[in-house]
Amino acid sequence: MKKPDTTSAMLDLVQQIRAHIPFDELDDARVCSGACIGCAKNLLEYLEQEIIYWESSLTRGEITSLGDINKLARSAKKIYKVLQLNNLV
Known part of the structure; x- marks a missing residue:
């Protein structure tokens, strides 16, 4: 089986992030209620x-590197953990 190119891998990663992190479902009142660990609102915006x-x-046809994919994946994992700690996912 052939490995995907970096563009396909980045698109897959973006789709996975959008599938697992409910950006549209988390309103400000729910994100910023009570004590929190890390600022979930700012992390979600980032x-x-x-x-x-x-x-x-x-979309413009730029080529991503493996480093770009790795950086986005690491950021998404860390932000997801913060959301879990704040009972948002």
Whole structure:
């Protein structure tokens, strides 16, 4: 089986992130209620901006590197853990 190219891998990663992190379902009142560990609101905004950036870059035909994919994957994993600690996912 052939491994996907970096563009396909980045698109797959973006789809996985969008599938597992409910950006549209988390409103400000739910995200910022009570004590929290890390600022989930800011982390979600950061991750969503990263995803939008990569989607537009890929649409323009830019090539991603393995480092770019790894960086986005690490960020998404860390942010997901913060969301779990705050009982948001």
